[in-house]
Amino acid sequence: MYKAILAIRYLFKRRISYFSLAAVALCVFVVLVVITVLSGLTSEFKKNTYRSVGDCVISTKSLVGFPYYDEFISRLEKESIVQAASPVIKNYAMVKSTESLNGAPYIDRTLEVMGVEPITYSRVTGFADWLVYNKADAQKAFTQSYDANAPGCVMGIGFLFQRDSQGQYIIPDQKPTFKVEISCVPLTAKGALANVGTTVVNTKDFAFSDCAKSGISIDWKTIYLPFDQVQILCGMGMEPKRTNEIFIKFEPDVKLSAGCQRVSQLWRGFVEEKADARYANLLGKVKVQSWKIYSRDIVAVAETQQMLMIMCFAMIAVITVFIVFVVFYMIVSHKSKDIGILKSVGVSSGNILVLFLSFAFLVAVLGSIIGSLCGWQFLVYINQIEDCMFERFGIQLFDRTIYAIGDIPNVIDIKVLAGIIISAIATCLIGAVIPSWQAARLKPIETLQVNQL
């Protein structure tokens, strides 16, 4: 009992204890805030990336694409693990707007075009939810009423509209009405230019029908077109028709690796079956990948940032151990007389060790509680704080004109919080163990001598 009483009294009656308490609280605060914000950004980024491709992707880097995709999709749809599958053509195009109506900007640049079937594509991805004017209604994605001769196109919101300082796109209430001229270089199934000797490129006018806001970089560089139109533009429309990607979504209870393995197996069987078919060589260049591997170029950046932050926090933990060590070393030096007194009344070295480790435990728990509460409050108001700083000093943590985020993520993950608190306690105990061990080993006669006072 005396251990608990003394540990509590050491904590509250000794000013030096407040330094270790403050060190722990500060570290917990910083780690909680930064991990919450960064994890929020990373997980939102991953979620958006996942929602842009589905669970599994069958793709080739070749712009020629691969044939018989519709036959394979039919097979996939019969599989119990597959919820939906959709063909996608990705290619590059020159996009030019010949007119600028209702405030829409003039466009003349190279963009990535994605040929999609809006209904199936929405079943696999979040496409329907990304639509700004026809939200959740994928069927109307390419529908527009002002030009009966031009098919519709959905443009990534990033190059169409500007963002305000809060990160919100400034979207006009009235849908812009303008047309864009899209030119692609069509390739034959053998990889040769399809229109050699004629015009080389295929060009077609499309009328703006909607814009899409996915929250990732495709918002700045992609224009969505009807699948069959892109097939024609890219020279993939001749029999056997081709695509260069198939996005697949699994049923919710299917594990990603198991699902991808099954699709790989199916694909291998399909390729073998089609070995003698026309242009079968194109099927050999196709890969089956999970969305994580398919998107690793962009996801890896976020994960690397997260790893770097974890390393930074590991260093913070080392610094905390050192601070706690120094503070406890000083406390033990100040309390050597107490150790002698306690031993003179029969307290064992083991109990002295427990006393100081209990003290460290209290510092860690209380420091963690204070740090967590401060961190929680800071996160609750982090967006208001950032707004206030921006309004008064022009400081913005994440420039919304650059970063694809709205509010700063501030939802605390209980598991992360528990991990931080457990780490803080472990850190404190590690920092305190050597001074506590030294305290336990002190000889009472050395601490009680007159010249030690």
Added chain:
Amino acid sequence: MSDNSFLIKAENIHKSYRMGLADVNVLKGVDLTIKKGEFLAIIGSSGSGKSTLLHILGTLDRPDKGVVRYDGRDLSDCSNRELNKFRNKMVGFVFQFYHLLDELNVLENVFLPAMASKSILGWMRARRAAKTRAKELLSQFGLDARVGHKPFQLSGGERQRVAIGRALMNEPTVLLADEPTGNLDSETGNGILQVFEKLHKAGQTIVMVTHNQRIAKRAGRIVTLEDGKIRKI
């Protein structure tokens, strides 16, 4: 009690300390016997090894050579656990500088030895009796009004009386006092000695270390430590 009726018997005690490069032999074969109920004063000049001997008698330190027997039992055979228990139950220390814990109040300082020997559950059961005993001791020493005070709020004499109360808390068989009046004025010191005399009359065995002949004369027997040995018994 053992066959020769001595409570504590120290035989041929040697103790040396390392000071810089040299070994300093503090005790060079001390033989000392203390009877139960005896009030013994050990005198000697500063650095003669009085405190070292007292610490060895109270098992705060171990001799390099020699044997200390308590009630016939050789204490060098005891484990650390047994020695801790021995210090808790059998010995009460009174130091020149009181050595009270600043974080505890007067009452808590007094019942500290009772609390130290018990687990949390054991203490829950014994708490009431321990507090009553501590209050009785404080009342006996005229400190009823100081129960809730912190050591720094007390005078030197009051602190020493609190230290004596703590030493007596577990009703030890021997009270070991190291210059108990060394830090007090003569009047206050006299009050402390009166407390010791009263305890002695009640049957308490007391071993007191002092360098002051006048104070030593208050004890029933005086031994002198000189050049690391007991000169006269």
